[in-house]
Amino acid sequence: MKRIFPALCALLLLTACGPDLPPEDSERPQIVATVFPAYDFARSAAGELADVTLLLPPGAESHSYEPTPADILRVQRCDLFIYLGGESDAWVDTILSAIEPQGDVLRMIDCVDLLEEETVEGMQGGHDHEEGHDHLGEVLSMDEHVWTAPRNAAAVTRIIGQRLALLDRSNGEAYAAGAEAYALELEELDRDFAAFFDTLPDRTIVFGDRFPLLYFAEAYDLDYYAAFPGCGAQTEPSAATVAFLTRKVREEGLPAVWYIEFSNHLVADSIAEAAGVETAQFHTCHNVSRADLEAGATCLSLMRANLEALREHM
Known part of the structure; x- marks a missing residue:
C-alpha cells in the first residue's frame, strides 16, 4: 500500500x-x-x-x-x-x-x-488478512467475488x-x-448451469487451487474442497492438505481436479497425478489474458466455456 x-x-x-x-x-x-x-x-x-x-x-x-x-x-x-x-x-x-x-x-x-468466506475441511490453514482467522469454519472476511x-x-x-x-x-x-x-x-446462463447440475447425482468438486467461487457454489448447491480460500495468498499447501484432497478425489470418484486461470496449477497437477485423474481449468473471470481481451472475450463467453468444461469433466 x-x-x-x-x-x-x-x-x-x-x-x-x-x-x-x-x-x-x-x-x-x-x-x-x-x-x-x-x-x-x-x-x-x-x-x-x-x-x-x-x-x-x-x-x-x-x-x-x-x-x-x-x-x-x-x-x-x-x-x-x-x-x-x-x-x-x-x-x-x-x-x-x-x-x-x-x-x-x-x-x-x-x-x-454478500457471503462470508470460510475455511472448509482440508483447506490449508492460516490466512494473511489482518481481520481473518485460521480455524475451520470461522469467518475470514466477506467474499468479494460476487460476479461468479x-x-x-x-x-x-x-x-x-x-x-x-x-x-x-x-x-x-x-x-x-x-x-x-x-x-x-x-440469467439464461444461470438456468443452463442449474439444468446441468440437476442432472448430476453428486455435486462435489475439488480445486487444487484458491477457491474464489463461493457465490457460484452457493447458487448451485455444490460441495467443494480446495487448497486455499478465495483470497488466500498461499501457494504451497501442506502435505496434509494435498493428501486430504487426493483422498477426496478418490473417495468421490471425481474425474478431474480443477484450477483457476493464471495459476501454475502445480498443486492441481500433483493431486491429479496421485489420484490418477485429469486436471481442468475453471475461469473465474477476475481478469483475462491480452489474447482473450483482444479476441472479444466476455464474462458470458468465459462462463459458457466453464459450463462446457464442467459437462466434460464432471
Whole structure:
C-alpha cells in the first residue's frame, strides 16, 4: 500500500505535463473499471455511447497491482468509477482517500448480498488478512467475488445501466436496454448451469487451487474442497492438505481436479497425478489474458466455456 504514495506524488507532475488521457471535455461519458467483470458489464450496458477503460492490465494480479500516476488521474477524472471493493483491490481506498473523484463511484460488493468466506475441511490453514482467522469454519472476511454467480452478475449489470442512465439522461433508455439485454443473457446462463447440475447425482468438486467461487457454489448447491480460500495468498499447501484432497478425489470418484486461470496449477497437477485423474481449468473471470481481451472475450463467453468444461469433466 505504501508504494502507491510515490505514484500520488508523481500525479502532481503528470497533471502539469498532461498525460495521454481522454480529454476532460470529452462528450462521451468516461467509465473506468478496476477489474474485468466491472469492465465487461459496463461496456455491455454502454455500447458505443461511452468510453470504458479497464484499469487492471490483462493478466495482472489485482491483489498486488500498483496503479500508475496515469491510472490515478483516470480515476479522478472519469464520470463513473467502478471497483470491486474487496481486499483484492484495497489499494483503491488509498487512492480515493488521497484524491477527490470528479464523478460517481460504484462498489460492486454493494450491489448484492454478500457471503462470508470460510475455511472448509482440508483447506490449508492460516490466512494473511489482518481481520481473518485460521480455524475451520470461522469467518475470514466477506467474499468479494460476487460476479461468479450469473444472477449476481445480472444484478450488477442492471445497476451499472441505471448509474449510466443518471449520468447521461439523454441516452438513458439505451443504457437501460443494453444492460437489460446482457442481464437476460446472464440469467439464461444461470438456468443452463442449474439444468446441468440437476442432472448430476453428486455435486462435489475439488480445486487444487484458491477457491474464489463461493457465490457460484452457493447458487448451485455444490460441495467443494480446495487448497486455499478465495483470497488466500498461499501457494504451497501442506502435505496434509494435498493428501486430504487426493483422498477426496478418490473417495468421490471425481474425474478431474480443477484450477483457476493464471495459476501454475502445480498443486492441481500433483493431486491429479496421485489420484490418477485429469486436471481442468475453471475461469473465474477476475481478469483475462491480452489474447482473450483482444479476441472479444466476455464474462458470458468465459462462463459458457466453464459450463462446457464442467459437462466434460464432471
